[in-house]
Amino acid sequence: MSDSQRYTGVAIALHWVLAVLLVGMVFYAWNMEELKETLFAGGDVTISEVQFAYNMHKTVGLLILALSVGRLAWRLTHPAPALPEGMASWERLAATATHWAFYAIMIGLPLGGLVAASAAEPPTLLFNNPDLVLPKLPVPQTEGFQSVTGSVHGAGGWVILGLLGLHVAAALKHQFINKDGLIGRMIPFLKG
Template structure:
């Protein structure tokens, strides 16, 4: 079977939806941390606003987890376009490693957030609905564990931005320097 020239419509849609959600969540995470700091500093922020922000972040994180698992399942069951024939071995390795690193982070970040949320109070309300309380995982309910898991989860935001920068730089290199049409696999109207 020959490899397709572009990704499937489902793969393309999931790629761009998850890209927007992941980057949005990094910046929203920083925003909600600023809200929390403003609350502790006696700013004009209510605890309800902070809880709303955290619950929205956690609910969106679960959506990202579900979409990421769906994207991984789609990727494992559908052929992907071949890399350009002229790519060096190190470029092939870097492309493959970066793609799999994205899957690790797209699944790992929501799971890490779930662990951090399970160590924190108050409980997570999905869609900010008091009737939809997310069950807690059996993790230590200590401040130290909460701080550690929250810090690891927060550091993942930097990993997302780092991977994104690498991914975009490689796509632009292929589009404007190599001119091999690689970017057209995910943006079909940009062929060469």
């Protein structure tokens, strides 16, 4: 596979770093919720442990937001390699839609989390550092608003996993059924 048919090194690095962070955050969030439930049930968890988990989730979420905006900027200034000529039009449409849905969720989910965090108490401490308090957005400071925004944010984890499933299934189809080398465009050590 020629270099013109591959993504740039920057695009590949951002792809894999964001993939690991996004999937990791989904599972971390589920663990974080279990910690909170254990605390409320009188289990062997302290409020400090729960706050630490939430603050780290929010900090990494902001890192994901920054990396995602950077990845989008890179993508807009460095077009993706062309899709194989033999791809059906519905496959091209599905690939494009999934690609842009990932950008929407990678940027929208952290922004939604920021809104939910702004409606919650206590304030967010970036890196759990009391000197790095994240300013709150001007949103309603009600339990109802926080509950709704938190639920929408949490549902985004399922969207990530659904998109990931589609993405991986399509990549495997191209590798093992179509045998068109498409997967080699994004895997550093695979050349087609």
